[in-house]
Amino acid sequence: MKKLNTLLLIFTFTLAGFAQNNSVSEDSLMLRKLYEQSLLNGKSYEWLDHLSNNIGGRLSGSVNAERAVKYTKAELEKLGLDKVWLQPVMVPKWTRGVQEYAYVQVAEGTTTPVNITALGGSVATPETGLRAEVVEVHGLEELASLGKEKLAGKIVFYNRPMQPDVIHTFEAYGGCVDQRYSGAAEAAKYGAAGVIVRSMSHKIDKYPHTGSMSYGELPDEKRIPAAAISTQDADYLSSMLKLNKDLSFYYKMNCKNYPDVESYNVIGEITGSENPEEIIVVGGHLDSWDLGDGSHDDGAGVVQSMEVLRLFKESGITPKKTIRVVLFMNEENGLRGGKKYAEVATAKNENHVFALESDSGGFTPRGFSFDASPQQFQKVQSWEPLFKPYLIHYFELGGSGADIGPLKGGNTVLAGLRPDSQRYFDYHHAATDTFEAVNKRELELGAATMASLVYLVDKYGFDSIQNQPDILK
Template sequence: MKKLSLLLLFTFLWVSCDQKQKKIINKKGLSSEEKIDSTKIKTLFNSALTQSKSYEWLRDLTQNIGGRLSGSPETQKAVEWGKKVMKEVGLDSVWLQPVMVPHWVRGEKEIANYTSNGIKKNVPICALGFSVATPKAGILAEVIEVKSLDEARALGNKMKGKIIFFNRSFDNTLINTFKAYGGCVDQRVRGAAVCGEFGAKGVIVRSMTNSVDDYPHTGIMSYGNLPKEKYIPAAAISSRAANVLSDDLKLNPNLKFHFKQSCKTLPDAPSFNVVGEIKGTETPENIFVVGGHLDSWDLGEGAHDDGTGVVQSLEVAYLFKKNNIKPKNTLRVVFFMNEENGTRGAKKYAELAKLNKENHIGGLESDAGGHTPRGFSIDANSVNTKLLQSWKKLLSPYGLHDLDKGGSGADISPLRGENVTLVGYRPDSQRYFDYHHTSRDTFDKVNKRELELGSASMASIIYLMDKYLYSNTMVKP
């Protein structure tokens, strides 16, 4: 009897300690609901890494269609492709949303050169989007190097008849290369407008990259309010060429630079956003958008910018269907048109959403390349921001440590509102500007596993947003 009592006491103490230990684990670890979410997220990652379709979609888009500059025949092929793959995934409905887009064409391959100390040097160059052409023979003029728009303005009428060379490089001490890009892209966008006002003959700009290489980077520029008679040609030269030219100018300040380009702007052209959706099971009138932009610049294949974003967005819907996840709210996938030189697709989508009185409660955009996932930037009110940041313990096992306030993306930002939660997918940025807007932005530069990890990351945060965001934190209209 005494032995039995001791055994019962031991058993009671063991069970009691075990229960206390479980409570401690639950307190420090995940709640029962979070465990369900953790399992679901693991399933999404497993599916993406073993049954993904994104890489082959990207191969098809980039290698069979290629660069997709707004208004081009390639963009129409991409629209048809987008509609086809959305239907293959089995979305509840798929449609095209008409939009008129700018139609700028590059024309013949650009050329540039100059002679220094009797040596002729050819320069890798490309016209900037919306630039005017040079005369047929090109332009030839002395060069003035500047590092900022303010420095150019200070030259005033000294610019007349000269080519102004903007040579401000990335700040390579910034870990986030998008911040470095933002710190110098104004010279590309506004340089010609500033210099044209004072009678400059042309503008050349150091390419927007943290690398030193021989690949010129195109991108949009604007003449602002400048009268057309003051428009001047604008082009980018490679970063290595910029370094060499800068050194040569120190030795020979009067050297003359020659460049020729034949680009032009045609009348606006008809195009489309491609839209597909999975209807919500509980509140279908509430819409989450996930998307990327279907257009690209024409020099490469538009792989990282933004083919990866397009295929990852569609794979969010594919992974939901593959794992029988039925969203409470409507999940809408959008391939936006004309992000690169006008954002007409984004503006049209937001305009029609307002006209049709659609209730968008959130959005996710992928337009930062297809490299290793790092997290998300959040554009939301303080309550929703804190909610998303509380999911870090669910997302961090997959390398998603960054959940910071910030912008979401050019295509979903027109949907911004007090009770709209917008999120930007943020992969590692260190290699992105090696390829951005260049002939190097091709399919072979995208790593299959990194792409799939991105798809799973996006699907995971959409799963959490759909489950918690509206019911817990948002004010119903």
């Protein structure tokens, strides 16, 4: 009897091993199928071509943003999803007006034009422009040491660059973006007449990079114009100030803020076959800045997210959970779309188990970052070997995405696609963020990588590490 029990135990473990190996093989084949579908029969590049070249920059509240809503909704409907709808959201409306103009004047009649762009949300300069002496600083903290005596009536020039020896470029960006976002509000407290900010980019070129800024609680009458200056011209201005501290800077901007207008998040879903109440979200933001056509930021994330659902349909995957694509509106200058989506989800008591965002450009995918518990992340790590044939090695705790951030809470796992970011800030918020800057193959690899992670989350979930093959062993 003892011998029989031993044989039964061995047989049971053998069957479990076969089942485990079979599941690993099945997952491997499915990931391969997703990558093949994206690379051989993908739609993401075609969608991006239309979004970028037929519509263009999609500033929140603009006609182009409205056109993008209609286009992406129509394309999602063509996929034969179970449901496609628009979610209304009120968004800020800001217009740039005619192109900005600026120059450095070192002496009477001696001027050098420089490249600037208004920061999103800035007020205009006076109708005739603004001319004043310049005070260069390298951060907000320097303002207090200079005080009103040295800053009143001057143009504050924030010239702290992205730190070049920081390998993670988003960390370098985070280390200096406060001067862009809060620079005008802080300088105005000391009576400054305006601000110019070094563009957030590692690249030294002539293209200024815009981005959002805020006046905080500053009254309208105390708000001062804020512009970004190209890195090349920032270096020029800094070098000229070393030679002549009395030089003046002139700039003219015609931007304007309007009352909020109605726009939409675009949403489509495949209803889950077993657990439809459990929702997986994949998304990017549909709005962009207006200098380029927003191909990397975030046209790439939009079409990759749409492609996830198309790949599921084309590959014959019937998800257990509801897979929902959300194209968020107004990430760039307000995050209204992400907040509205989370607000409605909470009101409906929806159960979001996972949300994945792509908003780091259409470059070669390297992996994912996760906002998850250690136990949930342990499960994610067990899937790493499935991704290694595609050179996806980056699985890290920490960070996800701005638009899905409001969904955080409970057991919801958040994640962000992490492409190679070394070139991202060459294009971010600049006129160079165009369709030509996106590589078709890299874009398609990113879409397949996202679809693969969503497939595994849908199949295994995060509840227990017992319900999946232990691929690591």
